[in-house]
Amino acid sequence: MKIALIGYGKMGKEIEKIALSRGHEIVSIIDVDNHQDMDSDAFRSADVAIEFTAPSVAYGNCLDAFRQGVKVVSGSTGWMGEHGEEMRRLCKEEGKTLFWASNFSLGVAIFSAVNKYLAKIMNKFPNYDVSMVETHHIHKLDAPSGTAITLAEGILENLDRKDKWVMGTLTAPDGTVSGTTECAPDELPVSAIRKDEVPGIHTVRYESEADSIIITHDAKNRKGFALGAVLAAEYTATHEGFLGMNDLFQF
Numbered sequence: 328m329k330i331a332l333i334g335y336g337k338m339g340k341e342i343e344k345i346a347l348s349r350g351h352e353i354v355s356i357i358d359v360d361n362h363q364d365m366d367s368d369a370f371r372s373a374d375v376a377i378e379f380t381a382p383s384v385a386y387g388n389c390l391d392a393f394r395q396g397v398k399v400v401s402g403s404t405g406w407m408g409e410h411g412e413e414m415r416r417l418c419k420e421e422g423k424t425l426f427w428a429s430n431f432s433l434g435v436a437i438f439s440a441v442n443k444y445l446a447k448i449m450n451k452f453p454n455y456d457v458s459m460v461e462t463h464h465i466h467k468l469d470a471p472s473g474t475a476i477t478l479a480e481g482i483l484e485n486l487d488r489k490d491k492w493v494m495g496t497l498t499a500p501d502g503t504v505s506g507t508t509e510c511a512p513d514e515l516p517v518s519a520i521r522k523d524e525v526p527g528i529h530t531v532r533y534e535s536e537a538d539s540i541i542i543t544h545d546a547k548n549r550k551g552f553a554l555g556a557v558l559a560a561e562y563t564a565t566h567e568g569f570l571g572m573n574d575l576f577q578f
């Protein structure tokens with residue numbers, strides 16, 4: 328399969344290695360300096376473009392790829408809240424194809440299913456209150472993480488006593504803490520920590536007076552995200568519409 332990369336940073340480079348090891352060809356690499364190269368035969372020859380850039384530019388990158396007639400797999404976070412509805416419309420009404428996931432790792436797909444199941448069980452146990460914490464490297468631009476938002480949405484869909492997630496505390500790289508853990512009973516606080524080079528840790532915590540039930544996904548490196556993105560690209564090459572992890576792993 329022919330793959331174009333949009334964004335050649337930490338994830339773009341990791342994805343390149345895995346794509347080559349699975350026998351794919353990288354036909355175009357688009358980064359900040361050569362954005363105009365999207366308008367090229369090499370880019371247009373791609374079966375799928377894999378986009379990992381930044382919250383402020385991801386939407387425009389997807390539109391630019393669509394204009395060149397190329398399907399997109401995007402893992403950029405921090406932009407779907409604002410542009411998700413329009414992306415769904417473009418896929419449904421204008422024949423575009425976008426596979427987006429806040430987290431491409433198989434481990435997080437499994438963790439997400441456990442998270443939803445646990446939230447459902449907790450309807451019967453009102454003594455437990457739930458909160459979330461995510462920890463990422465100091466370069467991360469968005470907070471809370473896209474994965475934390477997806478996990479929070481999974482809890483809200485399944486736990487009747489919670490109606491919305493709210494930002495909890497934000498711990499800066501120097502240890503300074505801002506924000507609050509105070510929230511209304513129907514709110515789910517999501518806190519963020521920015522520290523060192525942490526690839527990504529997500530914790531969901533249920534507390535009662537008697538005990539704590541804690542589930543954590545701890546990424547050891549970026550290989551799981553990158554493999555998932557390449558698997559998603561393989562899937563996207565033969566499917567249409569607005570696609571996600573539920574399409575790739577049906578459990």
Ligand SMILES: NC(=O)C1=CN([C@@H]2O[C@H](COP(=O)(O)OP(=O)(O)OC[C@H]3O[C@@H](n4cnc5c(N)ncnc54)[C@H](OP(=O)(O)O)[C@@H]3O)[C@@H](O)[C@H]2O)C=CC1
Nearest residue numbers: 334335336337338358359380384402403404429430431552
């Ligand atoms: N869904 C998932 O599984 C995962 C998602 N992510 C998300 O992916 C995104 C990228 O992460 P990561 O690779 O770690 O970030 P990096 O900052 O390491 O890489 C981003 C790259 O995109 C480049 N870039 C910036 N603007 C543009 C543009 N307009 N066109 C093309 N390239 C551009 C940057 O260039 P320059 O440095 O010169 O600005 C940089 O090379 C983030 O939003 C992150 O949250 C990350 C890991 C997993």
Ligand SMILES: O=C(O)C1=N[C@H](C(=O)O)C[C@H](O)C1
Nearest residue numbers: 404429430467472473474527
């Ligand atoms: O920026 C990152 O690094 C990551 N971003 C994604 C997110 O916001 O959830 C996925 C992963 O946690 C790494």
